[in-house]
Amino acid sequence: MSCPPWCPNMTPMDLFIELFAGLPRQGPGNEPCTSRALAAARPHLPEHPVVLDLGCGSGSSTRVLAKALEATIFAVDLEPRVIAQLRDEAPRIGRSTVLPVLADFSKLPEGLPDEAVPADLIWSEGAAYNLSFEGALTAWAPLLREGGVLALSECCWLSEDRDPDAVQLFEAEYPSMLSAEELDRRAVELGWELVEAFNLPDAAWLDAFYEPMEQRIAELRWPWADGPGEAVLDGAQAEIDLWRRTKSCWGYRFLVLRKTS
Numbered sequence: 001m002s003c004p005p006w007c008p009n010m011t012p013m014d015l016f017i018e019l020f021a022g023l024p025r026q027g028p029g030n031e032p033c034t035s036r037a038l039a040a041a042r043p044h045l046p047e048h049p050v051v052l053d054l055g056c057g058s059g060s061s062t063r064v065l066a067k068a069l070e071a072t073i074f075a076v077d078l079e080p081r082v083i084a085q086l087r088d089e090a091p092r093i094g095r096s097t098v099l100p101v102l103a104d105f106s107k108l109p110e111g112l113p114d115e116a117v118p119a120d121l122i123w124s125e126g127a128a129y130n131l132s133f134e135g136a137l138t139a140w141a142p143l144l145r146e147g148g149v150l151a152l153s154e155c156c157w158l159s160e161d162r163d164p165d166a167v168q169l170f171e172a173e174y175p176s177m178l179s180a181e182e183l184d185r186r187a188v189e190l191g192w193e194l195v196e197a198f199n200l201p202d203a204a205w206l207d208a209f210y211e212p213m214e215q216r217i218a219e220l221r222w223p224w225a226d227g228p229g230e231a232v233l234d235g236a237q238a239e240i241d242l243w244r245r246t247k248s249c250w251g252y253r254f255l256v257l258r259k260t261s
């Protein structure tokens with residue numbers, strides 16, 4: 001077998017992007033969960049809402065929102081490859097206008113067109129942890145109109161009985177990670193109305209995320225055997241294995257929050 005054309009010049013970071021950008025989604029979640037959260041948000045939205053999908057990745061949630069709403073959706077991500085993919089796909093998906101924006105969501109509204117703010121709905125699946133839960137709520141509130149909705153999914157502890165390997169991982173990767181109860185409580189303490197909250201089921205991890213990732217890891221293995229990128233593939237597989245073994249004590253929670261005055 002010869003090396004694929006992208007192999008010789010790729011760095012481990014290129015491999016990381018290759019692994020994730022080619023997946024149906026880049027974090028846990030699925031269409032039923034997006035739809036459930038959207039159903040809770042919907043009574044608080046105008047007929048033609050302005051939506052920000054922050055950390056949209058390859059657009060898994062963007063597509064669900066675009067089909068369900070007659071909206072203008074600004075799909076924001078920092079990764080040029082996923083924004084280029086979304087731009088190619090279609091300016092119009094479903095009944096909505098989708099406008100992919102390459103921007104850093106920690107610096108918004110910088111990079112957004114004027115008409116994007118204030119938004120009626122901010123959506124963010126699996127990306128808020130980059131700012132921490134409280135950091136995201138604080139940074140994104142000014143982008144939302146009064147009474148608007150913030151729907152986000154966030155990694156959290158699900159039990160006090162915590163596996164030591166999971167504790168070690170999250171102490172290194174996400175030391176400020178809260179429990180499910182703390183997420184709900186902190187949101188309310190920060191002035192948000194808790195409209196809906198639920199934990200993601202196993203199918204939301206497996207169907208469009210971990211199972212396709214395992215297949216992709218297997219495809220990428222041979223060109224990277226004994227190479228510098230092997231650790232990237234090993235790390236991704238180790239995360240999947242850890243989730244399978246310890247998922248009773250950590251997971252993702254979807255919160256639908258309404259901005260109150």
Ligand SMILES: C[S@@+](CC[C@H](N)C(=O)[O-])C[C@H]1O[C@@H](n2cnc3c(N)ncnc32)[C@H](O)[C@@H]1O
Nearest residue numbers: 025026027055056057077078104105125126127
């Ligand atoms: C775990 S992925 C989730 C992607 C997508 N929402 C999904 O559920 O499939 C997190 C995404 O957030 C993006 N991201 C991370 N930090 C960001 C930032 N500061 N500004 C914009 N996007 C960011 C990453 O590039 C990545 O696409």
